[in-house]
Amino acid sequence: MLPDLAGDPYRTVLARLHAALKPKTYFEIGTLGGATLGLAKCSSVAVDPRFGIKDTGVILNKPTCLLFQQTSDDFFAANKLTDLFGANVDFAFLDGMHKCEFLLRDFINTERQSHKNTMIVLHDCIPTEIPMTGRDGIDGKAEAPHRRGWWTGDVWRTLWALMQFRPDLSITALDAKPTGLILITNLHPTSTRLSNQYPEIEKAMLEATLSDIGIENWQALIKVESTGNYASDDQILAKFAFDRH
């Protein structure tokens, strides 16, 4: 079991990214009460099979906001983000089903509708103990008493697969509380590397184990950085300054 991550809370970090990058279009998978959807002030599309939004401010602070109450797989089977926005996605937060193959499909489908300078952010890929990584959200919960209810699932495996199969991506891992944020840029919307090898990648992902890698080695492998390195607009733009369109 590792100590808690030392960085700023993930929603604080997301708020800083919104403020610095000023996306024109925001896409979110996994919304629940809307705490992360509410951070976006631009045209937004959100997908969740069970929305729990009670605060209308989450929606009313944007020019447009489309909510799709369905799974992300069903959403992508029937919709094109580029049609909904009339543009590609600038910024995406993928925080839906916490199983690695679901997040891999969410990444593949989102990247297809991105542009090179889109940022896709993944949640929960830096677990601090193995019990929180179980694939069953009810049985796989954390052991430390103050972490009861924390469930990362095995989405760390999706990050592992992206590192193995997509070395062209730029990946920045941040120690955001409680279980990390992964910022992915240098996207290639026409890449078919993941979709063409999907069955093989899924098999390889499911065979990778954190016990073999070592939970502390995982943090070294993904080069976890302090959220303090990305606390100001200048710091964020120094790393992610690109023509956003």
Ligand SMILES: C[S@@+](CC[C@H](N)C(=O)[O-])C[C@H]1O[C@@H](n2cnc3c(N)ncnc32)[C@H](O)[C@@H]1O
């Ligand atoms: C951890 S919560 C999202 C929390 C929110 N992003 C935040 O930070 O406040 C995960 C959400 O994913 C949704 N979810 C579960 N399975 C999903 C799926 N297959 N597709 C899309 N969303 C899913 C759940 O209904 C739940 O609301």
